[in-house]
Amino acid sequence: MKIIKIISTIIIVGLFFNSCMMGPNFQKPEVSSPEAYLGDYQATDSLNLRWWELFNDPLLDTMVYHALEYNMDVQMAAKRIEQARAYHGMTKADLWPSLNIEAGAGTGNYLGGGSKSGSSSNQFYVTPALSWEIDFWGKYRRLSESAQADLMASEFGMRSMQISLISDVINYYFTLLDYKERLAISKNTLELRANSLDIIQLRFEKGIIPELDLNQAQAQWAIALASIPVYERLVAQTEYTLSVLLGENPKRYLETNNIKEQSLEINIPADLPSHLLERRPDIAQAEAEFRSQNAQIGAAVAARFPSFSLTGLFGVASNDLASLTTGGMAWSAGASLLGPLFQFGKNKRRVEMERKKAEEMLINYEYTVIQAFRDVEDALISISTLKKQFDAQTIYFEATNNASQLSVLRYDKGVTSYLEVLDSQRSAFEAELQLSETKQNLLNAYVALYKSLGGGWLNPMEEQQ
Structure with a gap:
C-alpha cells in the first residue's frame, strides 16, 4: 500500500506542475x-x-x-x-510517464569506491522502472x-x-480538345487546298494561268501540310500529360468530346x-x-528553464536467485533537476x-x-x-x-x-x-x-x- 501511495503522489505532483505553458498562445491573424x-x-x-x-x-x-x-x-x-x-x-x-522493465544479475566482491569485501556475493533483481519528465514549462x-x-x-x-x-x-482536357480541333481544321484545309492545287495545276498546264499562281498554291498547300504534324505532336504530348495526371502510363485518348x-x-x-x-x-x-x-x-x-524528472522503482531483489520472489519487495523513488547554466546565449x-x-x-x-x-x-x-x-x-x-x-x-x-x-x-x-x-x-x-x-x-x- 505504501508504494501505491508513493506512485500516486508522484503522478499527482506531476499533474499539478503540468499547468504552466511558456510562449505566446496562438491568435488567428486578422x-x-x-x-x-x-x-x-x-x-x-x-x-x-x-x-x-x-x-x-x-x-x-x-x-x-x-x-x-x-x-x-x-x-x-x-x-x-x-x-x-x-x-x-x-x-x-x-506528456506522460514511461514505464520500462529492468532486470539484471551479477556477482563479485567489489563494493565500489576502491574498496572490496572479503567474500563475493550475488545480486539479482527484476523491477519495473517509472520515469517522468514533468512538463512544468509546457x-x-x-x-x-x-x-x-x-x-x-x-x-x-x-x-x-x-x-x-x-x-x-x-x-489539359480542354487543351486536348482544342489541339484535336485545330488538327481537324488543318486536315480539312489541306484537303481543300489539295483540290485547289489540282485545279491550278491543270490550268497552268493548259497555259491559262502563270506559274506564279501555281507556286503560290503549292506554298499554301505546304503550309497546311506542315501544320498537321505540329498539332499531331501537341495532341500526343497533351494525352501523355493527362495519362500521368491520372496515374497511368502514357496512352492515347481516341474517343473525346468536340x-x-x-x-x-x-x-x-x-x-x-x-x-x-x-x-x-x-x-x-x-x-x-x-x-x-x-x-x-x-x-x-x-x-x-530547468527540467524536472521523477523516477520510481518497484520490484524484487535478492542475493540468492532461489529467494528472488520470496525475499520481499524492493523500491526507490527520486526526483532530479537539470537546467542550463551558461551556454553563451x-x-x-x-x-x-x-x-x-x-x-x-x-x-x-x-x-x-x-x-x-x-x-x-x-x-x-x-x-x-x-x-x-x-x-x-x-x-x-x-x-x-x-x-x-x-x-x-x-x-x-x-x-x-x-x-x-x-x-x-x-x-x-x-x-x-x-x-x-x-x-x-x-x-x-x-x-x-x-x-x-x-x-x-x-x-x-x-x-x-
Missing part, C-alpha cells in the same frame, strides 16, 4: 478583405462542389475521379498526412501543439493539391471575398503552418530564431491571402475579356470564311488575281484556328475561377453539416 471583387461578378449560383460536372462531359468526369484516386502526387500527400499523424502521436506520448505540450498544427497543414495541403489536380486535368460542342453557358458561382478565407485550403494550410511555428516559440522558451538565440520563423510564417499567410484575391480577380477579368474576344473572333471567322468563298468565285470569273484568293484563304484558316484557341482559353478561365474560389472542397464547417 486580414482585411475587399467588400466586393473588381471584376464582372454577379451572384447567380452557389459554389458547386463538383463544378466540373457543369461541363456535362462523362469522359471528363471519369478522368477527374480517376485522377483523385490514382494520381501519384495525391498518394504521396496522403502518406505525408499519415506521417504527420504518427508524429503527433509520438509527441503526445512525451515544452512537450507546445511540441504536441506544433505537431497537431503540422498534421492539419498536411491535410489542407492535400486538399489544395486535389483542387490543383482537378484543375490541371480539366485544363470542343465545338462544349457549352459556354456556365454560371459564375456566388461567393463573397470574405468567404474566400474559409474556402481556400491553401489559406488554411498557411494558417496551420503559422500556428505550428508559433508553438515552437513556447518550446524554445521552455528549453531555457545559445538558448536565447534559439528563441529569437523561432520568433523570426513565426514572423516569416505570418507574412507567408498574409501573402497567400492577397494572392488568393488576385487569383479570383485574374480569373474574372479573363472571363470578361475572353467572352468579348470570342464574340469578336466568331465574327472575324465568319467574315473571312465568306470572303474566302467569294474570292474563289471572283478568281474563277477572272475578276481578281489569285493573290486575293490566297490572302482570304490564309485569313480564314488562321481565324478558325484562333477561334478554337480562344474558346479553349475561355473554358479554362472558368476552370481557373472555380479553382481560385476553392471549388471542390468542403471546409470544416460544411463537413459537419
